[in-house]
Amino acid sequence: MTLLQLGWSPFFEEAFAPYRSKGLVPARLIRETAINYGAFLEGGEEIDLVLSGKVWHDAANDAELPAVGDWVAVDLGGENEDHVIRARLPRRSCFSRKMPGKSSEEQVIGANVDVVAVVTDAGPDFNPRRMERYFALIARSGAKPVVLINKADLFTKQENAEAAAELAALCPDADIHVTSALNRKGLSVLKSYLKKGATMCVVGSSGVGKSTLVNQLYGEEWQWTGDCNEVTGKGRHTTTSRELVPLPGNGMLIDNPGMREIQMWTDEQTLRESFADVEALSHDCKFADCRHQKDAGCAIRGAVEAGSLELGRYESFLQLDDEIAELRRRAKKRQMSVERWAKRNHRVKARNLEDRIQLEKDERGDWC
Numbered sequence: 475m476t477l478l479q480l481g482w483s484p485f486f487e488e489a490f491a492p493y494r495s496k497g498l499v500p501a502r503l504i505r506e507t508a509i510n511y512g513a514f515l516e517g518g519e520e521i522d523l524v525l526s527g528k529v530w531h532d533a534a535n536d537a538e539l540p541a542v543g544d545w546v547a548v549d550l551g552g553e554n555e556d557h558v559i560r561a562r563l564p565r566r567s568c569f570s571r572k573m574p575g576k577s578s579e580e581q582v583i584g585a586n587v588d589v590v591a592v593v594t595d596a597g598p599d600f601n602p603r604r605m606e607r608y609f610a611l612i613a614r615s616g617a618k619p620v621v622l623i624n625k626a627d628l629f630t631k632q633e634n635a636e637a638a639a640e641l642a643a644l645c646p647d648a649d650i651h652v653t654s655a656l657n658r659k660g661l662s663v664l665k666s667y668l669k670k671g672a673t674m675c676v677v678g679s680s681g682v683g684k685s686t687l688v689n690q691l692y693g694e695e696w697q698w699t700g701d702c703n704e705v706t707g708k709g710r711h712t713t714t715s716r717e718l719v720p721l722p723g724n725g726m727l728i729d730n731p732g733m734r735e736i737q738m739w740t741d742e743q744t745l746r747e748s749f750a751d752v753e754a755l756s757h758d759c760k761f762a763d764c765r766h767q768k769d770a771g772c773a774i775r776g777a778v779e780a781g782s783l784e785l786g787r788y789e790s791f792l793q794l795d796d797e798i799a800e801l802r803r804r805a806k807k808r809q810m811s812v813e814r815w816a817k818r819n820h821r822v823k824a825r826n827l828e829d830r831i832q833l834e835k836d837e838r839g840d841w842c
């Protein structure tokens with residue numbers, strides 16, 4: 475693999491110039507754990523790396539630390555020496571989310587992603603509100619949004635076209651394609667974005683056909699399933715723990731649990747937002763702890779009785795917490811592996827040196 479095939483460009487070459495003159499080499503990160511990183515070097519050799527203390531301390535927050543997809547400047551160690559990351563090159567794009575519960579912490583899910591393909595369908599999965607969440611995330615990242623309205627074979631031409639038109643209106647920057655994984659049309663669409671060095675990720679709800687499409691990209695020999703391996707937290711296709719995977723032909727795929735978790739987070743957000751108007755009514759409830767059932771002075775019940783709020787919508791609103799719980803239950807298996815993954819990552823560990831040393835000891839099973 476050449477640097478170009480790994481996504482190198484004049485942008486990175488320019489940023490790398492001062493490091494090159496110091497004898498460092500460029501590498502692209504393909505994996506991260508609490509202790510170290512994995513990366514591809516020019517030629518495709520895979521190496522383990524550690525972060526220099528300086529890069530660690532200079533990072534103002536976790537989002538500035540190197541993440542999967544980043545290009546870094548590496549000091550290659552000699553025999554029995556670590557290879558050390560001396561710097562992270564600037565990012566052309568960055569796919570990130572806020573850490574759950576910690577509103578100020580940004581979590582980088584993938585850096586230097588060129589294309590984000592969102593897979594949906596014109597039927598049960600179709601939800602413009604959820605798609606808005608995806609579009610907002612992608613717009614912030616700087617990647618190109620691409621939508622696959624998949625399973626076209628199950629819906630009429632008109633249904634597919636209407637779904638496409640609605641999404642096109644929501645996000646004029648997005649390329650919208652009607653595809654079917656069955657006739658491999660989805661495959662050719664994805665391939666058209668996988669130019670030499672392009673990095674892609676594939677997101678979307680469970681069951682829309684992501685695995686089917688990605689397996690077609692990998693070719694027959696490699697099976698990808700969205701299910702995470704309980705132990706490793708990786709998709710079952712990975713015999714190694716790569717989160718950035720070169721594809722046969724051109725391009726690379728970033729696939730990690732954080733990427734898969736986006737769906738759950740987006741769904742929950744969408745669900746909450748879709749009841750924002752009902753929630754707004756609750757400000758007029760007489761009691762702050764109103765449960766909006768038989769409570770006196772409930773503004774939401776009042777709206778139902780006055781006919782300005784549909785009974786069915788009110789009932790769904792009451793079930794909102796249940797629905798979110800159900801969403802979480804379904805995602806629990808994945809979430810567990812995401813947590814394990816996050817724990818193994820530097821993002822959630824304390825950033826002072828003592829804690830880091832302790833973490834490394836723990837990781838080695840070294841308790842003294």
Ligand SMILES: Nc1nc2c(ncn2[C@@H]2O[C@H](COP(=O)(O)OP(=O)(O)OP(=O)(O)O)[C@@H](O)[C@H]2O)c(=O)[nH]1
Nearest residue numbers: 624625654655656680681682683684685686700701
């Ligand atoms: N009819 C039809 N079925 C499809 C198409 N693409 C995928 N499927 C089927 O839809 C089901 C779900 O597909 P997957 O590829 O497992 O979906 P996924 O998005 O990876 O789902 P998770 O792994 O749960 O995230 C499978 O039975 C596929 O065979 C399509 O274009 N048309």
Ligand SMILES: [Zn+2]
Nearest residue numbers: 759764766772
């Ligand atoms: Zn109320």
